[in-house]
Amino acid sequence: MTPGGPSGAPGVVVVTGVSRYLGAHVAARLAADPRVGRVLGVDPPEAGGEFTDLLNGVERVRVDAGSIGGLLADLDVDAVVHLALVSAPDPQHGGRAAMKDQNVIGTMQLLAAAQHAPRLRKLVIRSSTAAYGASFRDPAVFTEETEPREVPRGGFGRDILDIEGYVRGFRRRRPDVTATVLRFAPFIGSTADTTLTRYFAQPLVPTVFGRDPRLQFLHFEDALEVLHRSIVLDRPGTYNVAGPGVLALSQAIRRAGRVAVPVLEPGLSGAAALARALGFGRYGLDQVDLFVHGRVVDTNRLERKFGFTPRSTAAAFDDFIRAHRNGVLVTRERLAAAEQLVLDGVRQVRSTAAGERS
């Protein structure tokens, strides 16, 4: 397959969000792939200079989302990989307003530019399983066809719905472009640093009282693999990307050797207070909804079309546990020791009682 040919690996790839962890790793991996001609890492002008070592083979372009159109046309870009999403508001960088700006407006501008890029034939969009929303009437397992029953309360979930709406419009206007939407489960792994990994790294982990949501994780390296394949292969459509299998939240906390602290679930008005109590003051209602309803997706389509099965949720979580040994309160050794202690105690009491009887 020649770079820039009619199908397969693209010649010129634009990756957005390379100043962030995911974007940097995806761009670096593309740059290392001989099938890919040229990798351009796009970032807003104010972005930091992280990951410079990683991004050796990547040409970095600083341009704001509004003027990306010229870039796409001038450089004969074949493929665009849109990863510049913010999953949680950062009060130091404009909070929720800036988050929405980047997620929704940023995607809108990118898609508008992409629509007018003559040579473009591939578009890969990072989405999230948050697209399914959260409600009590939801089916236990979401397939790609499941429509959300209720609009999510959380900002990120709403942004995701908006973004996927724009992609649908783009698909209608540019049917010649292979558009791949990847709905990722929350990332986890030994190196990933996300809201969820910080949550599970606490020794005492707050949970919602009376709820034990089913969770799925995706190993960060598997996310990279799926993104890479969706760029060098042609896989149009929408895909759930998650580690097969399920962990209950209580089970995950126990496996991590942490201790769950149930917090009462107040009414809707108290949800923000709950978010703070859960240690998600910065992150809002997306995680609260996740910790009440849980979220499990069907990954059959991914496995069939990509010929790739991510490592299971349990395995991905194990990898995370191994890397976060400190903060563990309950270890297997301590549990076994406690078990032995109780058993010995019971035996001692019984033998004493038996001795008194005889």
Add this chain to the structure above:
Amino acid sequence: MSGGVVSEQPGDHWDRKVASGLAFLRGRLAGDYEVDEFGFDPQLTESVFHPLLRLLYRDWFRTEVTGLEHVPDVGAGLVVGNHSGTVALDALILSAVLHDQHPRHRFLRLLGADLVFRMPVVSAVVRKGGGTVACNPDAERLLDSGELVSVFPEGFKGVGKLYAERYKLQRFGRGGFVSAALRTGTPIVPVAIVGGEEIYPMLADVKPLARLLKLPYFPVTPTFPWLGPLGMVPLPSKWMIEFCPPIATEHLTDSADDPLVVFNLADQVRETIQQTLHRLLERRPDPFGP
């Protein structure tokens, strides 16, 4: 006595019991168990929920079970029953009975109303026990993977009916359970449950209070709310459960959207259960008999 693996220590009957109980507790506390995509925790169900329910159905309700041979040994099956009892205890009893007494010890996956999943604690427990929301995607997913699924199409109309209405089957709704069975070609096994109606005989329904608490009904029984928590103890009625011969549906897979076929089949199931109920009631002259 020290060191080594606890379960390998010698000892008498009680010693082994204590040791295995502790080993179970350690496994639970370390998270060493599997949960399926619906949240079903077979280990917890088998070692905690079912033993409790066994005490209820065997010793308290003196349950007699017939027709277990009609429940398939392998593969999917849709068990459809009558619902009663103010609290949906019948569904839980049915699943414990089936797992205990069926030759293959099959787990029954219950489909519950979304209200069940709105309530904290209850929702978590029901999911761990193998239940999920009564909706077609979940029903079909379970049936497609060869599970034994149970539905109570009367829903709250059945559970929340007055004592005067006992053993009168309520409306079966749209027959969504029939479409799920048809689409997956799953046999339908009707089941009649006698005894559930007398455990909390509902004399009145305080509708304003129900609306206030956002519940489908607010029951008044001879003991509730008068005796407070004591009123929650179910009356020791005599229970009889009969599984009826399965109704095959493989030849109807194309008719899942045909309302006539769906309604007729739902009616057939409803009639079978109603007649079986009458028959069982004749065999049980005294609701609180031996």
